Amino acid sequence: MASASNGRFFTIGLVASWYSSNIGVLLLNKYLLSSYGFKYPILLTMCHMTACSLLSYLAIAWMRMVPMQTGEPSFHLFGFIMCVAATAARALKSVLQGILLSSEGEKLNSMNLLLYMAPIAVVFLLSATLIMEKNVVGITIALARDDFRIVWYLLFNSALAYFVNLTNLLVTKHTSALTLQVLGNAKGAVAVVVSILIFKNPVSMTGMLGYSLTVCGVILYSEAKKRSK
Template sequence: MVEPQSWATRRMSNPRLLDSTSTTATTNSSSAASVPADDQVLDIPATPPGDVRGNNAYYYSSAVGSYFSPTVLTASIIASWYFSNIGVLLLNKYLLSFYGYRYPIFLTMLHMISCAAYSHIAIRFLEIVPFQQILSRRQFLKIFALSAIFCFSVVCGNTSLRYLPVSFNQAIGATTPFFTAIFAFLITCKKESAEVYLALMPVVFGIVLASNSEPLFHLFGFLVCVGSTAGRALKSVVQGILLTSEAEKLHSMNLLLYMAPMAAMILLPFTLYIEGNVAAATVEHARRDPFIIFLLVGNATVAYLVNLTNFMVTKHTSALTLQVLGNAKAAVAAVVSVLIFRNPVTVMGMAGFAVTIMGVVLYSEAKKRCKVTTH
């Protein structure tokens, strides 16, 4: 790194500059007489390396860091993560169940288009992370396969919100570790320790308890929500298999940049075949009630913020912290949804949700201990 230099050292290194500055100092002696000579030395900050200078994120981070302390900045990012995650859930629920916009596939396609557009701006213009290219046809096909699984998971999740309350949706979503362990065993033959498998028992027991006592239980909604949770787990396992080599690894934001437009293209024929001429129906709805434009644009924007804040939380804390926050997020989202939508809950349902969350926490701790023992 280049050491900081002072104006005085540069001035003294050049005799001609010394003579001119001396003359200037004599001419302006009346204005500088009251200031000590040492106080007139101006520090010139070290020039950052070329790769850092080319990254706008460096200047953004420096500017933000100068205004906010690290603690305040981290807390703000975590709060934004909570707001975006819970916000997109509540907006989806409001649109699909209460507002009467019954097009979950088209809504998911809007989310993907939004993620593609915002990712392009964040990576190519704001340079939040370095841009990575797809290097081969094989890598492209792998990303396309992940996009298909991603589509299935998100569409099922949005569809389930038409039939289930957010609180029950989040309870089912908390069982993701259970499906991850199953797919890891079936696909990669990876076996976990007995402690890890025992920790998954409360996860399953809690969701069975919550399902039996859920006042607004809907079988189809339950099945598609389970499908969404399983799809999310399958994506994480398949992603670990397909993009394992160093040459094919992509940053999460670059992966989203490629997956989002692929997912939108996959969803387009399905929304046209299943939901009909949804674009014309949306335009007609907007003529009667322009507020839907605000809802759809806001919903799609918040859907991207979920992915952006995911990355920011991991960058400023750790992946483990994100996992812990995710466990707490499910409980917070359930409470907020009950307060807003006033859906009925039972004591047994709340107990089942609590048992599921406890099982997820035990699973995380067991996995962490196994990793420490292995290494």
């Protein structure tokens, strides 16, 4: 009974950590992209994935928080396609994460899975940044010379994105891919409310209806899950 209660509190803590870090990234992204005027979302996302790669490696190889896990050393087309698809599609990504985190054949832990996923995302985002956001590096350096706070904003935003992705994987592992999607929808509604309180954004009746339906859907899912148990 005690172990079940501890497991429940652990899961609640994971979800709370995921929510808080996720909403923090969303709000900081909004500040950088809108209020601050740093209009380079692809570079910002690439910074996120770079932080995920570096911090995952530091946590595994240097701090030894979890053991380093390897995949098959030879190239495997199916694994490559799955990894690319996981980076490209949110819903499919969640399902694949659940399989990799729980299947007997792989059973990667969350840090190692993030370590292997993030560099692939960096490669794709770097290409997109160079093509779609030309001279963004020079512009960012110029901005840093005028206001060095942008460097701290980007570093903090990237580090926070690491915790978002790590807790995302942990929530997937300890709940399910479907639960993650439902929680993600609810998180969107919560983030909007927090954003309204901070940035005073106007909300239309259509938006309010959408948020209300989202919350109702989360409640119905929770009730259905309780009944299934």
